[in-house]
Amino acid sequence: MTQPLHAPYATGLHKLSVGLAPLDIAHWFEPDRQWPEQMANKGAMLRFQHGDVVASLPESAAAQDELLETMIAHLPRAHPNLFTMEPKGLRIQGLHPGGANNPSLWPIDRCGRMVQEDLCLMQADGDRFVLTAASLCAPSGWKLSEKLGQPLIGIHAPVPGYDVELAHRVQRVFQGLQAGQLVWRTNWSLATEPTLFMPGGHSVSPVQGDAITAANAGTHVWLRVERQTLTRLPRTGAILFTIKTHIDPVSSLRGHPELCAGLRGSVETMKPEMRDYKAITRYKAALIAWLDAQIGP
Numbered sequence: 001m002t003q004p005l006h007a008p009y010a011t012g013l014h015k016l017s018v019g020l021a022p023l024d025i026a027h028w029f030e031p032d033r034q035w036p037e038q039m040a041n042k043g044a045m046l047r048f049q050h051g052d053v054v055a056s057l058p059e060s061a062a063a064q065d066e067l068l069e070t071m072i073a074h075l076p077r078a079h080p081n082l083f084t085m086e087p088k089g090l091r092i093q094g095l096h097p098g099g100a101n102n103p104s105l106w107p108i109d110r111c112g113r114m115v116q117e118d119l120c121l122m123q124a125d126g127d128r129f130v131l132t133a134a135s136l137c138a139p140s141g142w143k144l145s146e147k148l149g150q151p152l153i154g155i156h157a158p159v160p161g162y163d164v165e166l167a168h169r170v171q172r173v174f175q176g177l178q179a180g181q182l183v184w185r186t187n188w189s190l191a192t193e194p195t196l197f198m199p200g201g202h203s204v205s206p207v208q209g210d211a212i213t214a215a216n217a218g219t220h221v222w223l224r225v226e227r228q229t230l231t232r233l234p235r236t237g238a239i240l241f242t243i244k245t246h247i248d249p250v251s252s253l254r255g256h257p258e259l260c261a262g263l264r265g266s267v268e269t270m271k272p273e274m275r276d277y278k279a280i281t282r283y284k285a286a287l288i289a290w291l292d293a294q295i296g297p
Helices: 035-048 058-078 107-112 162-176 206-211 257-269 272-277 281-295
Strands: 054-056 083-086 089-092 118-125 128-135 182-191 222-232 239-249
Touching: 035 107, 054 058, 054 107, 058 083, 058 089, 058 107, 058 118, 058 128, 107 118, 107 128, 257 281, 272 281
Parallel strands: none
Antiparallel strands: 054 128, 083 089, 118 128, 118 239, 182 222, 222 239
């Protein structure tokens, strides 16, 4: 089994951190081996639950237009094996191109149909940054309908410690981000199912929790890692926040004792209120036992 592409838990220490690093524009978007499944998931979500996954405010129109222009120019250059610009519009390998080229759709909707990433546009409103448009097919514990029009602090309100430990630092990052500058980070959580669309929060039913044992935690618990990027669009000044969700069973760490040890340490050092928020507490002991078995003596 292929090991996860990103492993932010490998440090063995859990802490709230912005943790941004510069990113080359060539790696802005990250098509990978999960492309077919994730794009199929997007197609289904956009067809059957469109109102749950795409939304925008009128004031985002110019920023959406700029984002569409930017992505259409960027993707064929960065990923010519997947994207080709043709007279009728953008051709995407393996996908019906109608949605991406449909002028009747909001630009944020068209952009979301081009890549695996979820896309969120944030715009300044005084000294706040507000979510004004998004294509969000893989939310982790939040609903677009509830967060549209909300500032950063409102979006992250349920996260334990965010207001005290991170809010001011994130605000400074948004204020200081320069046009064209691209930065990235990762974060992680655990889930008891490999579902991409999880708007209801980090939860685990009693049945699922009781079913997880030291013998089966590797196949019953899933690593959910978000690769996030931030960049400021030069013309409108809007900030694009992208979220690429990677889902792998914990068993993908088998044969990598250093990653198992890192995940064990990160779970153990996580504050109890964060473990409760992420719904890890119920099966923590079983997971630790499974990881210990992989680490060995």
